[in-house]
Amino acid sequence: MGLFRKRSAVYLYDPESLSYEKYNPTFRDRVFAFIEYMSTSILISAAIIYLYAQFFDSPMEALLRKDNAMLQEQYELLDSRLTQAFDLLESLQQRDESLYRAIFQAESIPEDIRKSGFGGANRYENIARLPNSELATATTRKIDMLEKQIYVQSNSLDELVNLGKRQEERLQCIPAIQPVSNKDLKRLASGYGFRIDPIYRDTRFHAGMDFTAREGTEIYATGNGKVIYQGYRGNYGNCIEIDHGFGFRTLYAHLSTFKVRIGNQVIRGEVIGAVGNTGKSTGPHLHYEVILHGKHDNPAKYYFMDLTPEQYTEMIRLAVIKANQLD
Ligand SMILES: [Zn+2]
Structure with a gap:
């Protein structure tokens, strides 16, 4: 029809x-x-x-297509900048492990903790539905990993700051100077180790160092700490014992006078008493001991703060050969 x-x-x-x-x-x-x-x-x-x-695109489609291309480009740019950020972080992590943590004797952070991923396969589900989901997912995953690694790194640095503070405190507490003024090392009378006893004339272990000095010469605390003994104690005569923490104690013997009491906090270089001739002593001198974790140690090993390397070597040499013990 x-x-x-x-x-x-x-x-x-x-x-x-x-x-x-x-x-x-x-x-x-x-x-x-x-x-x-x-x-x-x-x-x-x-x-x-x-x-x-x-x-043919409609004008709206053409506009969207252009926007989309620009977004894609922007995404790719962000992705490459993220890669650069990763490289930077990686070099920071390496320095952290091989330098910073090593200096402060901190345990290394295992790789699997530094670079652990995120649980849950559904984490990127929402993004996976987007157009260009591969790029968007990869970039989002990178940002997540970066965040996580930066978090681990920043914790590590916090830990090192604390260790640094403790290290500083430790340095102030270690008995690191000589207990009397002894710039020219003339005061050293006897070193640490086995020596002939000045009174009994037999070989005995000398648990400290003897510094000859006029009676009344000032005695210094060799590191920051707390006075745990002050009084008369047998062969030591008038003596002072300081607890420095970190396992260190020092003992100063044969004193004539005291400048501190039990419980006093002292700082390195503070005058704690004066040289004397009390207890088992053959003349005015200071007998000085360093005790680390309950065991006597050679005090000469610790004078690194007021001696140059040359003086230090000389001190060790003198400490070995000087046999003129005063006890
Ligand atoms: Zn002595």
């Missing part, structure tokens, strides 16, 4: 009667004709729109 018009008559050729006959469409014919006409038009229009969209 072709076109139909409402008012003008339509004649159709009838092959049977070989003549034109007036066509009188029924209402049903008319409805069908209308439907046929409309569906053809819609189909053609849809085909045209579809083809157009295949080859």
